[in-house]
Amino acid sequence: MAELARDTLREMQLRMLRIRAFDERASKMVKRGHIPGTVHTSIGQEAQVVGATMALGAGDYMSGNHRSHGHPIGKGSPLGPLMAELVGKATGVCKGKGGSLHLADFAVGSLGESGIVGSSIPIANGAALSSKVLNNGKVALAFFGDGAANQGVLYESMNMAGVWDLPMIFLCENNQYALSTPAHTVTSGIISERAAGFGMPGIRVEEGQDVLAVYDAVSKAVARARAGDGPTLVEVMTYRYNEHSEGLRLGTDYRNAEERDAWLKKDPIMLFRHYLASHGFSDDELDGLQATALAEVDAAVAFSDASPYPDLSVAFDDLYTDKESAA
Amino acid sequence: MNTDTDNTEAVTTRTITYRQALNETLRAELEHDEKVFLIGEEIGVFEGSYKITAGLLEDFGPDRVLDAPIAEEGFVGAALGAAMLGMRPVVEIMTINFSLIAIDQIVNHAAKMRSMFAGQVSIPLVIRMPGGGGQQLAATHSQNLEVWYAHIPGLKVVAPSTPADAKALLTAAIRDDDPVIFLENLSLYSAKGEVPDGEQIAEIGKAAVVKTGIDLTIVSYSRGTTTALEVANQLEAEGLSIEVVDLRSLRPLDRDTICASVKKTGHAVVFEDDWLSYGIGAEISATIGEGVFDFLDAPVRRVAAAEVPLPYAKSLERAALPSAADLARVVREVLNLAPATATSNDK
Numbered sequence: 001m002a003e004l005a006r007d008t009l010r011e012m013q014l015r016m017l018r019i020r021a022f023d024e025r026a027s028k029m030v031k032r033g034h035i036p037g038t039v040h041t042s043i044g045q046e047a048q049v050v051g052a053t054m055a056l057g058a059g060d061y062m063s064g065n066h067r068s069h070g071h072p073i074g075k076g077s078p079l080g081p082l083m084a085e086l087v088g089k090a091t092g093v094c095k096g097k098g099g100s101l102h103l104a105d106f107a108v109g110s111l112g113e114s115g116i117v118g119s120s121i122p123i124a125n126g127a128a129l130s131s132k133v134l135n136n137g138k139v140a141l142a143f144f145g146d147g148a149a150n151q152g153v154l155y156e157s158m159n160m161a162g163v164w165d166l167p168m169i170f171l172c173e174n175n176q177y178a179l180s181t182p183a184h185t186v187t188s189g190i191i192s193e194r195a196a197g198f199g200m201p202g203i204r205v206e207e208g209q210d211v212l213a214v215y216d217a218v219s220k221a222v223a224r225a226r227a228g229d230g231p232t233l234v235e236v237m238t239y240r241y242n243e244h245s246e247g248l249r250l251g252t253d254y255r256n257a258e259e260r261d262a263w264l265k266k267d268p269i270m271l272f273r274h275y276l277a278s279h280g281f282s283d284d285e286l287d288g289l290q291a292t293a294l295a296e297v298d299a300a301v302a303f304s305d306a307s308p309y310p311d312l313s314v315a316f317d318d319l320y321t322d323k324e325s326a327a
Numbered sequence: 328m329n330t331d332t333d334n335t336e337a338v339t340t341r342t343i344t345y346r347q348a349l350n351e352t353l354r355a356e357l358e359h360d361e362k363v364f365l366i367g368e369e370i371g372v373f374e375g376s377y378k379i380t381a382g383l384l385e386d387f388g389p390d391r392v393l394d395a396p397i398a399e400e401g402f403v404g405a406a407l408g409a410a411m412l413g414m415r416p417v418v419e420i421m422t423i424n425f426s427l428i429a430i431d432q433i434v435n436h437a438a439k440m441r442s443m444f445a446g447q448v449s450i451p452l453v454i455r456m457p458g459g460g461g462q463q464l465a466a467t468h469s470q471n472l473e474v475w476y477a478h479i480p481g482l483k484v485v486a487p488s489t490p491a492d493a494k495a496l497l498t499a500a501i502r503d504d505d506p507v508i509f510l511e512n513l514s515l516y517s518a519k520g521e522v523p524d525g526e527q528i529a530e531i532g533k534a535a536v537v538k539t540g541i542d543l544t545i546v547s548y549s550r551g552t553t554t555a556l557e558v559a560n561q562l563e564a565e566g567l568s569i570e571v572v573d574l575r576s577l578r579p580l581d582r583d584t585i586c587a588s589v590k591k592t593g594h595a596v597v598f599e600d601d602w603l604s605y606g607i608g609a610e611i612s613a614t615i616g617e618g619v620f621d622f623l624d625a626p627v628r629r630v631a632a633a634e635v636p637l638p639y640a641k642s643l644e645r646a647a648l649p650s651a652a653d654l655a656r657v658v659r660e661v662l663n664l665a666p667a668t669a670t671s672n673d674k
Contacts, residue, residue, distance in 0.1 A: 095445035126408020156401025318446035321504040
């Protein structure tokens with residue numbers, strides 16, 4: 001892999017820290033009732049998210065899933081409107097109508113999340129189709145988990161992306177559990193190897209907690225897509241630290257302590273801090289990144305706190321492009 | 328220009344089929360806007376199962392007329408994604424029955440994304456599909472599921488009954504910035520009618536009084552309107568004056584035109600091809616009850632399909648579908664008239 005600019009390395013760590021700090025705060029806010037319902041955190045999966053999103057260009061597209069706070073953050077969204085959306089405020093990125101399951105920030109190419117597992121994959125495929133038809137050089141990436149890897153629409157989409165040579169990356173975030181179901185109990189074979197059936201490359205990033213390993217693999221897929229050579233399936237092995245969703249109590253330890261400890265030893269933020277420390281970053285600078293991320297999250301919460309809830313007058317806004325149709 | 332308002336200029340017309348009207352409109356819109364493209368199974372080389380896309384692949388090429396694999400969820404989702412980025416896809420789903428495979432993309436996504444993402448995106452997506460029975464295609468290939476989509480805020484659902492409306496509503500649907508379900512009907516494809524030349528754009532959400540009358544209002548849409556007109560004309564010969572309201576759009580629903588008609592006639596029958604329970608007729612009936620109850624001289628009645636999966640055998644299929652004879656009988660009942668002499672068509 002080519003040497004990355006110092007600023008890029010710094011930005012990678014900052015974005016991972018932002019995701020960690022954002023989701024740790026969101027988790028607390030759910031437990032205190034400050035955020036209604038629940039949220040699905042990306043804590044533990046930051047390398048996989050940031051390695052992928054930073055491999056994309058600013059104008060490239062992505063679609064997400066239920067565990068998707070990290071995706072827009074990784075793509076560069078400001079935190080305030082994201083946090084306000086989680087709380088359901090009028091200043092939220094979707095003006096309080098989407099919530100945690102439906103974040104979208106078109107300004108950074110985030111075409112939206114869906115809580116219907118697997119369903120946003122064909123939408124990213126359509127974005128890639130538009131890029132191909134308009135010949136605008138943009139690529140699209142669909143994030144989905146090991147659970148969604150068993151949805152039929154993934155294979156419908158891989159087939160179309162393959163046969164039409166779409167500039168598309170299928171990014172499987174394999175955190176090894178679909179809610180509490182271990183992937184190996186419901187998944188035949190290796191997910192990345194399924195790519196062969198569609199005549200496209202399939203890459204498995206075993207070191208998915210290493211942001212550079214993910215960045216390298218996804219960058220190659222992006223380059224291939226942008227060159228007009230078609231789609232790639234990238235499977236990244238990772239691990240979520242928290243429960244499937246915050247506040248969920250399953251009453252069964254489907255993930256044992258040994259497994260968890262082994263993954264905690266490979267914490268993506270810690271690993272990359274060691275890497276940066278051995279590549280000319282001072283402890284002060286690295287601590288400063290951490291402080292910056294925490295301060296940004298504090299500011300995001302303050303922004304949300306100071307924001308109003310939506311006025312009832314907006315209830316039918318944006319249902320249709322013309323207001324009369326909503327009558 | 329707008330067919331609904333100003334028709335003072337002399338417009339030349341031709342008599343063409345519903346199929347030809349759709350085909351010519353798709354061609355015109357492909358020419359009008361390079362962002363328009365067609366996608367669906369068999370629409371290119373084979374020119375569509377019902378030949379709606381005849382000649383279009385040849386003239387516009389494979390980037391504008393995409394033959395899709397048999398993967399409704401996948402290609403409807405792909406069309407949706409392309410629509411979100413400024414393309415104007417026109418999807419053909421071979422029949423409405425197969426749209427159930429894509430319903431997640433239609434209901435959970437196309438209908439909701441603009442609202443859920445607070446106007447960050449618009450969805451100029453058209454999904455064309457025929458419904459309807461009567462061709463002995465049996466239970467899974469003969470359904471009228473339009474009410475499923477008409478129920479969903481965020482979608483528009485239009486259902487033209489004539490070649491002229493097929494043209495004007497399809498043009499409107501393709502130029503609309505919101506997702507539009509465009510309902511066709513197997514038994515209408517070969518129906519002929521006068522179609523004005525030149526650009527015709529209907530206003531989505533407006534019903535039409537296609538026959539005026541003073542004794543009773545029949546409300547219908549799509550194929551049903553054809554039958555309603557046939558029955559109205561037949562009863563006219565017996566001295567009854569029947570008004571026929573063609574809905575044209577199921578969402579938005581033109582409640583004003585329905586209520587204005589019933590206010591005048593005092594009697595209403597809804598003729599619908601879908602099943603009775605929770606159907607289009609239930610919504611129309613409620614609209615009339617809530618809007619003009621005091622003007623009603625009799626309860627609103629609905630003539631709909633028998634509540635069974637449509638059987639294959641011709642005798643059973645014919646009995647299950649709402650017929651002209653069923654409609655005529657119910658109109659007489661509502662008007663308190665003696666039944667007509669039984670005919671071979673009556674049940």
